[in-house]
Amino acid sequence: MAILVDENTLVVVQGITGKEGSFHALRIKAYGTRVVAGVTPGKAGQSVDGVPVFDTVAEAVEQTGANASLILVPARFAADAIYEAALGGVSLIVCITEGVPVQDMATAVNYLAGKPSDLVGANCPGLISPGKSNVGIIPGEICSPGPAGLISRSGTLTYQIVHELSQLGIGQSTCIGMGGDPIHGIGFVEALSGFERDPQTEAIVLIGEIGGSDEEQAASFIAEHVSKPVVAYVAGFAAPPGKRMGHAGAIITGSSGTAQAKADALEAVGVRVGRNPADVAELMERALGRT
Amino acid sequence: MDLYEHQGKDLFARHGIPLVEREVAESPAEARAAAERMGGRVAVKAQVQTGGRGKGGGIALVASPEEAEAEAERILGEGFKGTPVTRLLIERLVDIADEFYAAMTLDRSVQRYVAMVSAEGGMDIEEVARTRPEALRRAAIDPVLGLKGFQIRYLVGHLPPEAREGTAGVLARMFELLRAADATLVEINPLVLLAGGEVVALDSKVTVDDNALYRQPELAGLRSSFPVDPTQARANEKGLQYVKLDGEVGIVGNGAGLVMSTLDVVSQAGGRPANFLDVGGGASADLMATSLEVVLSDPAVRSVLVNIFGGITRGDLVAQGIVEALGRVDAQVPIVVRLDGTNAEQGREILERAGHPRIVPAATMLDAARKAVELAHAHAGGEA
Numbered sequence: 001m002a003i004l005v006d007e008n009t010l011v012v013v014q015g016i017t018g019k020e021g022s023f024h025a026l027r028i029k030a031y032g033t034r035v036v037a038g039v040t041p042g043k044a045g046q047s048v049d050g051v052p053v054f055d056t057v058a059e060a061v062e063q064t065g066a067n068a069s070l071i072l073v074p075a076r077f078a079a080d081a082i083y084e085a086a087l088g089g090v091s092l093i094v095c096i097t098e099g100v101p102v103q104d105m106a107t108a109v110n111y112l113a114g115k116p117s118d119l120v121g122a123n124c125p126g127l128i129s130p131g132k133s134n135v136g137i138i139p140g141e142i143c144s145p146g147p148a149g150l151i152s153r154s155g156t157l158t159y160q161i162v163h164e165l166s167q168l169g170i171g172q173s174t175c176i177g178m179g180g181d182p183i184h185g186i187g188f189v190e191a192l193s194g195f196e197r198d199p200q201t202e203a204i205v206l207i208g209e210i211g212g213s214d215e216e217q218a219a220s221f222i223a224e225h226v227s228k229p230v231v232a233y234v235a236g237f238a239a240p241p242g243k244r245m246g247h248a249g250a251i252i253t254g255s256s257g258t259a260q261a262k263a264d265a266l267e268a269v270g271v272r273v274g275r276n277p278a279d280v281a282e283l284m285e286r287a288l289g290r291t
Numbered sequence: 292m293d294l295y296e297h298q299g300k301d302l303f304a305r306h307g308i309p310l311v312e313r314e315v316a317e318s319p320a321e322a323r324a325a326a327e328r329m330g331g332r333v334a335v336k337a338q339v340q341t342g343g344r345g346k347g348g349g350i351a352l353v354a355s356p357e358e359a360e361a362e363a364e365r366i367l368g369e370g371f372k373g374t375p376v377t378r379l380l381i382e383r384l385v386d387i388a389d390e391f392y393a394a395m396t397l398d399r400s401v402q403r404y405v406a407m408v409s410a411e412g413g414m415d416i417e418e419v420a421r422t423r424p425e426a427l428r429r430a431a432i433d434p435v436l437g438l439k440g441f442q443i444r445y446l447v448g449h450l451p452p453e454a455r456e457g458t459a460g461v462l463a464r465m466f467e468l469l470r471a472a473d474a475t476l477v478e479i480n481p482l483v484l485l486a487g488g489e490v491v492a493l494d495s496k497v498t499v500d501d502n503a504l505y506r507q508p509e510l511a512g513l514r515s516s517f518p519v520d521p522t523q524a525r526a527n528e529k530g531l532q533y534v535k536l537d538g539e540v541g542i543v544g545n546g547a548g549l550v551m552s553t554l555d556v557v558s559q560a561g562g563r564p565a566n567f568l569d570v571g572g573g574a575s576a577d578l579m580a581t582s583l584e585v586v587l588s589d590p591a592v593r594s595v596l597v598n599i600f601g602g603i604t605r606g607d608l609v610a611q612g613i614v615e616a617l618g619r620v621d622a623q624v625p626i627v628v629r630l631d632g633t634n635a636e637q638g639r640e641i642l643e644r645a646g647h648p649r650i651v652p653a654a655t656m657l658d659a660a661r662k663a664v665e666l667a668h669a670h671a672g673g674e675a
Contacts, residue, residue, distance in 0.1 A: 076505060101503035102397060103473055107434040109402050125602070137572075139602040139633060154548020155572070159600045160656065163631060180547055182399045209548055212399040235551035238536075238558040239567070246532040246547025246569040248502065249399070254417065259555075276556050278657060 002129030002174045003149070003194035003201070004092060004118065004186075005068065009133045012037040012057060012066035012090065014081045015073035016048050024072055024096075024137050025051065031140040033133045036064040039084075057088030068092040070126065070135050078122055079104035086117040093185070094135050095121035102248070105183040112185070119185025123248065125155035125177035138162075138175060146171020148284060149195035151188055152207035153180055153214070153247070157235060157277070161207060164281035170288065173200040180247025182211070188218035196226050203229040203287040205280065206271070208262055210236030211250045215262035223269040229287035230271045233280045234259045292499045295338045297380045298513055299477075299495030306468040308461055308479075309491040312383040322363030325381040326356040335362045337371045338378040340517070345413075347372060352384060375518070382493075386486040389451060392416060393462060394478040395432070395469050404432040404469065406462060408446040412481030425449075438466040457490025458482065472510060473503030526585050529578060531568060533585060538563025539667045541586035541595035541624075543579075545570050545604045553598045556657060562664030565592045573603040579612025584620050593667035595626045596659055599635075606630045606638030614645045625666045627651045629659035 011028070015021035016038025026049050029035040035051050037060035044055040054060040057069060069085035071078060071094065078097040085093045093112075100122045112119055120127055126136010130143040138155075142162050148170050152158040155177050162175060176191050178184055188206055195201040204226070208215040215234060222230055237259040239245050241252040252258050263273045272287070274280030285291050294302070297315050304310060314325040315338075326333045337349035344350045349371040351362035363379055370376050390412025398405040410426040411419050419427050428449055430442040443462050447455040465477045476498040483493050504511040519527075526533030532547065536554075540562040544550035547569050554564040566589065570582050586595055599609045609630060616622075626649050630638045642650055651666065653659035 075502065099502045101473055101506070102475060102500050103434065103470065103503065106397065106402060106404070110433050110435045137603060142602075142632065152548070154546060154551075156544075156546025156600050156602060157548030157552050159546075159602050159632060160549055160552070163600065182397065183402050207548070209551055214399075217400065233552075235548050235555060238554040238564055239551060240536065243534050243567075245534060245551050245567050250547055250551065275559060276657060277552060278655070 001198050001200040002132055003198050004174060004176070005127055005129050005133040005135050007132045009068050009092070009135060010034050010036045010064065010066045011068050011070055011135055012039060012060045012064070014039045014057065014069055014071045014085065016040055016051065016053060017043050017046065018072065021072040022048050028134045031134045033135065037066050057084045057090065061089045066090060068135055069094065071095040071097060073097060075099040079108050082108045082119065083111070086112060086115060091117055093117055093119045094126045095119065096124060096126055096137060098123045100181070102181065102183055105181060109183055109185060120176065121179045121185055123181045124179030125158065127174060127176040129174045130172050136177065138177065142166060143175060144171040146173065147200065147202035147288060148172045148205055149191070149198065149201035150175040150205040150207070151191035152177050153209050153249070154207060154235065157207055160277045161205065161233065161280055164277050165284060168281050168285050170281065170284055173198055180249050182249035188214050189221045192218060192221055192226050196228055201228065203231065203284060205284060206230055206232040208232065208234045209247070209250050210239050210245065210252050210259050211257045213257070216265045219265040219269045219271065222271060231280055231283040231287050232266045232271050232273045233277065234262045234273060292501055292504070292510070292514065293340045294497040294499065294513065295340065295378070295516070296336065296495050297338055297378070299497035300492070302468055302472055302497060303492055303495055306464045306471070308464045308468070309489060311385050311491055311493070314381045316363060316379045316381050317377060319360045319364040319367065322379055322381055323356045323360035326353070326359035329381070329383040331355045332384040333359055334382045334384060335359055335366065336380040336382065337366050337376045338380055339371045339374050339376055341372050341374055344371065385483070385491070387483045388486050389454060389484040390481040391450060391454065391458065391483070392419070392480045393458065393465065393482045394476070395465050396476040398431065401431050404434060406430045406432060406438065406442065406446055406466070408450070408458065408462070410449055412483065432466070438463065451484070453488060454484040454490055457484070461490055461492065472497070473500045473507055474498060475500050522585055522588055526568070529581050531570060531578070531582055531585065534567040535589070536564050536566050538565045539591055539593040539671065540663050541565045541589065541592040542598070543568045543570060543582045543586055543595065544598040545572065545574060545600065549598065549600055553596065553656070553660070556660040557596065557664060560660045560664040562667055565589055574609065574612070576608045576612035576615055579609050580616035580619060583613065583616035583626070587620055587622055587624070592624060593670040594624050594663045596663035597626060597628045598656055598659060599630050601630070601632030601635055605633050606635035607641060610638035610641035613650065614641065614647065617647050617649060622649045624670055625649055625651050627653050627659050627663040627666065629653045629656055
């Protein structure tokens with residue numbers, strides 16, 4: 001088992017004939033992901049390394065049975081691509097694109113509420129269930145199958161922590177990069193809920209950063225609904241207030257959104273918070289009863 | 292991007308939000324002339340992106356053109372809280388019957404816009420929420436539906452009856468502006484009821500979403516009106532995310548989260564980060580070289596820590612970039628390099644072959660942080 005993506009995930013790549021689109025489509029296909037279709041308007045009938053290209057997501061779904069979409073299109077087309085995927089009938093939409101206007105994301109996220117399509121992203125590395133399916137740009141070779149469920153607001157920090165876990169021989173059920181934007185699709189709460197139900201997942205790693213209140217909301221959810229051990233990391237203790245640290249959502253506004261407040265909220269509900277990525281892996285080792 | 296008050300008010304005017312008579316002045320003479328046209332009784336307001344102008348001397352209320360000229364000279368000469376002031380807004384003084392507060396922004400916790408109206412104007416809104424919660428009304432706006440009539444009626448329902456209709460009109464226009472300008476914040480503090488019954492915006496605070504500037508050419512054009520540090524400008528031009536901090540360990544990394552984490556481990560090791568610099572995904576050798584140049588151009592930097600975990604980014608290209616940068620700039624400080632992930636092995640070999648005396652390899656992120664901090668301290672000591 002795993003959550004959201006597995007060997008039954010059939011991926012359509014929106015923007016497959018673009019530079020980024022073709023590069024990543026081939027990369028995840030080589031990993032073993034079932035990439036069944038691509039979409040680029042006006043390029044129906046072409047193929048990219050044997051993957052058929054369609055004009056619309058709806059046609060791709062009808063012809064290939066695709067049930068997940070990976071969006072690798074420029075920011076100005078991203079929201080439109082999300083609506084096309086939802087109306088085309090895929091149940092999982094993964095939007096990698098960075099720099100999408102927040103108004104577009106706010107509208108898309110509210111439109112999708114209550115609809116049968118889950119959104120991951122935007123501005124995210126996607127997600128991977130190691131050994132089964134990689135829908136995004138997380139380097140598959142650093143992951144291995146195992147009992148750790150991972151959800152993160154950051155891409156490379158996820159790689160760093162997966163790397164530390166691998167050094168200790170701890171594999172992953174599913175790693176999800178939820179993205180660094182202030183308004184996003186699936187977040188900590190949805191992932192925690194999925195990992196809690198997933199039989200493969202024995203313990204959960206939550207990787208947060210400054211800005212917003214996602215970590216505080218996660219802490220409340222953990223207190224009520226999560227019985228599996230959760231280990232966390234929060235980046236940005238050294239970040240000054242009022243400065244945006246790379247991610248659109250990584251900013252301390254006034255006195256809210258600090259790393260300390262987030263770590264405190266998580267620790268208050270029994271979550272162990274690591275001081276650095278290596279420390280997180282060691283805490284995870286303990287949570288899994290391996291030491 | 293935070294707009295100046297006068298820029299925000301130009302947007303207000305375009306969207307039909309009532310304002311008092313106003314003019315921009317860039318010299319004491321212009322301030323005097325504007326005050327003369329307005330009958331002498333005016334407010335002289337520093338155009339800065341810092342708050343607290345009222346209490347901090349950034350706004351002067353005067354009774355004559357001569358006084359306007361003198362106050363303009365003072366503010367333009369002194370600046371405001373350390374920021375130079377090059378522009379003033381001159382506004383006709385009005386008779387205020389009552390003051391309120393109105394704002395719309397994004398509420399991340401509910402993933403919607405939120406509108407707020409307070410019956411207490413001119414006060415810090417967080418303080419109103421704390422001390423007089425009954426004076427504040429909020430409504431979450433679903434961006435799919437927009438701001439609805441029932442919400443507007445609720446939002447203005449606690450204001451004096453004579454201010455409700457005017458405020459309702461302002462709220463509807465604020466939301467139009469928010470959508471049309473891709474703003475993430477539109478705030479009016481104070482929104483005032485004039486003795487004559489009209490509701491007008493006395494101040495404006497507008498923040499525009501940087502991600503949306505591609506479709507807001509006019510607003511994007513305002514960028515050049517904000518002061519930018521030259522190092523910052525160079526980084527922005529190359530698409531690098533650079534934030535200047537006040538420490539001595541320069542930081543270069545890939546990915547915002549990893550860079551933030553690098554700042555943290557440097558702090559934990561007893562150092563102070565000099566900057567945040569994210570080279571982004573898939574960095575080329577040239578971008579890497581530019582990044583190092585940007586960080587090294589900060590005279591406070593005593594050592595540099597390059598922390599790369601390659602996914603899309605390739606370690607060999609990063610290493611090439613470092614070697615290239617050292618050919619272009621004469622680095623006076625040690626550069627600690629930690630490479631992992633894609634092609635890291637090749638990258639480490641490239642650095643070893645280059646054999647540059649400034650390059651210090653490190654095996655792990657923590658090891659790299661410790662080395663960078665030690666070297667920064669040793670270097671500072673050596674110079675003293």
